[in-house]
Every structure is written in structure tokens, then in C-alpha cells.
Amino acid sequence: MRRLVMWDIDYTLLRGGGVASTAWKAAFTEVTGVPWQDTPIFGGRTDTDICTEVFATHGVTDCTHERFFARYVETVHESRHEFAIQGHLMPGVREVLAHLGADPTVVQTLVTGNVPQVAAMKVAAFGLDGAFDAEIGGYGTDDSVRATLVRRSLERARAKYGEDFRPVVIGDTVNDVTAALANDAVAIAVATGATSAAELTAAGAHVVLPDLSDLEAAVQALRA
Known part of the structure; x- marks a missing residue:
């Protein structure tokens, strides 16, 4: 086998190097219009789990995971060259x-x-x-x-x-x-x-x- x-x-x-975390925060504020307030623990967790917590912590009830992830992926793509640098x-x-x-x-x-x-x-x-x-x-x-x-x-x-x-x-x-x-x-x-x-x-x-x-x-x- x-x-x-x-x-x-x-x-x-x-x-x-923090590239994805920075993109996450930026995408969240862009999509929801809510300023970033609190960073959750990311280690070992799924993005879906983290996203649910972030929405709840910031009091966001009208944003879907799909909408957020679409912008998050775009934001990471824009800065993807930074992974190898940072x-x-x-x-x-x-x-x-x-x-x-x-x-x-x-x-x-x-x-x-x-x-x-x-x-x-x-x-x-x-x-x-x-x-x-x-x-x-x-x-x-x-x-x-x-x-x-x-x-x-x-x-x-x-x-x-x-x-x-x-x-x-x-x-x-x-x-x-x-x-x-x-x-x-x-x-x-x-x-x-x-x-x-x-x-x-x-x-x-x-x-x-x-x-x-x-x-x-x-x-x-x-x-x-």
C-alpha cells in the first residue's frame, strides 16, 4: 500500500512572513467596511473557522465566506511576490x-x-x-x-x-x-x-x- x-x-x-495575514486584514476591511480590531489565533485552524470567528468578533452578519475569500485571494495574488522576500x-x-x-x-x-x-x-x-x-x-x-x-x-x-x-x-x-x-x-x-x-x-x-x-x-x- x-x-x-x-x-x-x-x-x-x-x-x-505575514503576507497572508496582512492581506486577510485588508480584504476584511474592504469587504465589510469594518476596521480591523482583533487578530485571532491562526495556527492549525482552517480559514473557514477563522473567518467565522472574525465575522462574529467584529459584529459582521451580512458578509458571506465566499465574498470575503474572493477578495482575500485577489489581495494575496497582488502581493504574492512578497512571500519569497519576507x-x-x-x-x-x-x-x-x-x-x-x-x-x-x-x-x-x-x-x-x-x-x-x-x-x-x-x-x-x-x-x-x-x-x-x-x-x-x-x-x-x-x-x-x-x-x-x-x-x-x-x-x-x-x-x-x-x-x-x-x-x-x-x-x-x-x-x-x-x-x-x-x-x-x-x-x-x-x-x-x-x-x-x-x-x-x-x-x-x-x-x-x-x-x-x-x-x-x-x-x-x-x-x-
Whole structure:
């Protein structure tokens, strides 16, 4: 059985340097006419979940997710060149992706809280877009619950390839770990974000790595 490796983006593959967050705030004010007041916690959450909270916090009741996301995507597109300027790849990412990409027993995709268009712009900014079958990914517009994104990705992979997969999720937050476990996936965690290795271990991650700079350790974990 081949492995479906589902990659989180932010603080797992790369840091976007605040480009998407800035675009989010600008798009919100443009669409709603309401000044930005409070920034929620973004880490490990889906854009749909965050959007619902932002609307509620700012007292907005007449704006749909679809309308907001359309403008958000446009705003990110306008500043997409800033990802590579203000952000950077996490250690070892390019090497691990290349190694797994040469393995016929592995299919790599994205499972991320980002909307699909923004996910694509982030990975493309660093030349990573060719590493993933983005068509079978799970994205922040699929559902507000992250575990559902993993399930949707697995369903898409099975439908496209006509085979079952052993799912492996890699991310940097407790939400990534719990989403993996909810789908009987191998949960690989990297302590490259705001969540400590101890917290990731306590959440039930099967393997916790400080980062991906040790190619052998990373590949061994992802082939578990």
C-alpha cells in the first residue's frame, strides 16, 4: 500500500512572513467596511473557522465566506511576490520533498487550513508546487474542522488513483496531530512553529522532530 503524505504549509513547510495575514486584514476591511480590531489565533485552524470567528468578533452578519475569500485571494495574488522576500522555507524541506518525490511508493499532497488558491501561491513562491498533487489536497474551504480536511484528501486520492493509501499527516500544531489521529493516520509533528515538542508528544504524535534538517530521520518517520 502506498503512502499518502499530507503536508501542512505554515510553519511546517515555510513561513509566509505575514503576507497572508496582512492581506486577510485588508480584504476584511474592504469587504465589510469594518476596521480591523482583533487578530485571532491562526495556527492549525482552517480559514473557514477563522473567518467565522472574525465575522462574529467584529459584529459582521451580512458578509458571506465566499465574498470575503474572493477578495482575500485577489489581495494575496497582488502581493504574492512578497512571500519569497519576507518568508522562508523551513530547514530541510526542499531535500525531504525531493527525496520522497523520487519514491514511487509515496504520493505527496497538501492538507492545510489555507484556501486552495492561497496554498498554491505560497508553495509556488518557493518553487515547491511541482512536489504535490494539489488536486487531491484538503483545504480550508472544505470544512471548518481540520480532521475533515484529512478525510477529504484521502477520499480524493482514493478516487483519483483507484487504490487505498496509508495516510501520513505532517504538521506543527496539536490540531494537525488530532486531525491525523481522527483519521487513523500516522501523525508526524515538527516543532518548528509555536507548539513545543512536549505539547506535540502529549497530543499523541507518533513521531516528533525538531525540524526536517535530518534527512534520514525525516524520511524514516514519513515512511513509517
